[in-house]
Amino acid sequence: MKIHPFEKMFIAITAVLLGLGLIAIGASVFAAGIHLPAPHGRVDPRQLASTAPFDNPGLRQTGPNHYDAVIIAQVWQYTPFPPTQPIEIPVGSTVTFTLSSTDVVHGFMIQNTAVNAMVIPGEITQVSHTFDRPGEYLIICHEYCGIGHDQMYAKVVVA
Numbered sequence: 001m002k003i004h005p006f007e008k009m010f011i012a013i014t015a016v017l018l019g020l021g022l023i024a025i026g027a028s029v030f031a032a033g034i035h036l037p038a039p040h041g042r043v044d045p046r047q048l049a050s051t052a053p054f055d056n057p058g059l060r061q062t063g064p065n066h067y068d069a070v071i072i073a074q075v076w077q078y079t080p081f082p083p084t085q086p087i088e089i090p091v092g093s094t095v096t097f098t099l100s101s102t103d104v105v106h107g108f109m110i111q112n113t114a115v116n117a118m119v120i121p122g123e124i125t126q127v128s129h130t131f132d133r134p135g136e137y138l139i140i141c142h143e144y145c146g147i148g149h150d151q152m153y154a155k156v157v158v159a
C-alpha cells in the first residue's frame with residue numbers, strides 16, 4: 001500500500017499531538033491531582049433531610065485545620081448557608097464540602113478556586129479545598145435551576 005507523503009505527515013503530526021495530549025492528561029491527573037468529580041455516594045433525595053450527614057447540615061471542625069461543611073442544595077439556596085450567613089473559617093483551613101440536592105440539578109462553584117461541581121439529586125457530591133488566602137469567596141450555582149437561579153449563592157469568609 002502506498003501512502004501519500006502528505007498523509008504520512010498528517011499521521012505523524014496526529015501521533016505527536018495524541019502523545020502530547022496523553023502526557024498532558026497524565027501530568028494533570030498524577031502531578032497536578034486534577035480529576036473529574038465523581039459521585040461520592042448515593043442518597044434518596046426524598047429522604048435527604050433524615051439521612052446522615054444531611055440530617056444535620058452545617059460547618060463542623062474535624063481537625064486542627066480541617067472542617068466539614070454539609071450542605072443541602074435546593075431551590076434556591078445552599079442550606080444552611082444563605083447569603084447572609086457565610087461559612088467562616090481561619091486562613092489555611094481545608095474544608096471538605098459534602099452536598100446533595102433535594103430537587104433539581106444545581107451547581108457548586110467557588111470563585112478563585114478549582115472547586116467546580118454539580119449537585120445532583122440522588123448523588124452525594126464531595127469536594128475539598130484549602131483556603132490559603134484570606135478574603136471572601138463567592139459560591140455560585142452555575143447550573144440553571146429555575147427562576148431563582150441567579151439568587152442562589154453563598155459565601156466563604158476566610159480571615
Ligand code: CUA
Nearest residue numbers: 106141145149
Ligand atoms: Cu441552583 Cu442554579
